[in-house]
Amino acid sequence: MPAYLDSLLTGQARPFTRPGSLSAIDKQPRRGELKVTFLGIAGDQQGDLRVHGGAEKAIHHYPREHYAAWAAELGPHPLLEQPGAFGENFSSSGWTEADVCLGDRIRVGTALLEVSQGRMPCWKLNDRFEVAQMALRVQQSGRTGWYYRVLEEGVVEAGDAFERVARPHGQWSVARLSAVLFDKHLEPELLRECLALPLVPNWRRTLEKRLEQRQVEDWTSRLQGRDGS
Template sequence: MSLPSISLDTLLTGRAVPFTRPGSRSAIAKTPRQESLSITTLGLASDEQGDLRVHGGVEKAIHHYPREHYAQWSAELGEHPLLSRPGAFGENFSTTGWTEADVCLGDRIRAGTALLEVSQGRMPCWKLNDRFEVAQMALRAQESGRTGWYYRVLEEGSVAAGATLELVERRHADWPLQRLSAVLFDKRVDADTLRQCLELPLAPKWRRTLERRLESGAVEDWNPRLQGSPKA
């Protein structure tokens, strides 16, 4: 499987602000940046996350979401103001040309002067429900596989909109993110497949999740992530 080079169409960052539910904060509302931004192991300069327990960190330093998914969402949801421009899903990188079917776990990507590694797919949470004002938006993203993915930073550097994103190394060609996410979001427990996944360089949270699944023979409850706490 090959991966053609593509252009970083839009680079986005956001500041954490109070969100929709009592005590919640989010930086999901991101805006385009035209200047070159530094990339550290924690992500893009000036980008923030509202809840560092579940967002951000070295395994989720940069979020990439395919722009071509927007047309599919528009077909399903109808006209929605968030879908008129990049940034609806809180992404840092917006591009056309790569999707979860093309990108593999562990792919190493040159982005500007930084070297990134695909660390995991996104696990959608309730903040998508509130942002889109669609009750099951997180679940729909999960079931569709249109989740986007995260990078860890192997070499710090800088990047700007218009930069080329180039695959420089592929170590797990049999594991596109689409396949891996299908395992993660499958309610059936296939012990042999779980063992295969656990041989991969999984992000720690994904590894713990699949290890628990293999040990217990049961899939965890997704409702806290997908629904969150009720609004006051």
């Protein structure tokens, strides 16, 4: 099924909800062509470079189809009235996490991208939506979106089509891989299968530690903030 870039969004890092926090999650649609560099879209920022941005998370893609599901669950919400609610750079129609696989190479505009990982949602979604456990709900729903690394720089603009040009790991959709990462049940053989994939370093460390320690890590800090609040 074809997919199209409905909206191209960027944001600036600003003080966020908690003391000392910064975020660029409030991304707004941009018109015209924008440069895509190895670190993301020109003019886009991230508030905490320890966990956001960088070459492995250069661009975040979130399907517009999910908005209807969220509206059905949450009820009317101002953030769901336009793209950008989840801090995405690409808002599209046509593909979801089930349609995109790890390592897929995607041509959009003149840029060549590669699917690097799914999103690991964090507490900033709770605060942005003013919905308790929103990050956990995103995680459990599988409606996380995914990230790209940039293989070839270029330009993109809203309306461009996404063209998949290579699929080296067709058995490993973002949906399937994220389901393993977010599963509280340990399946050692499945973890070993995942570790044979070209995972980004933080996902590899997480799964290696899980396999070594035979237990799933605590997600409280990521989902609720360092103080658990």
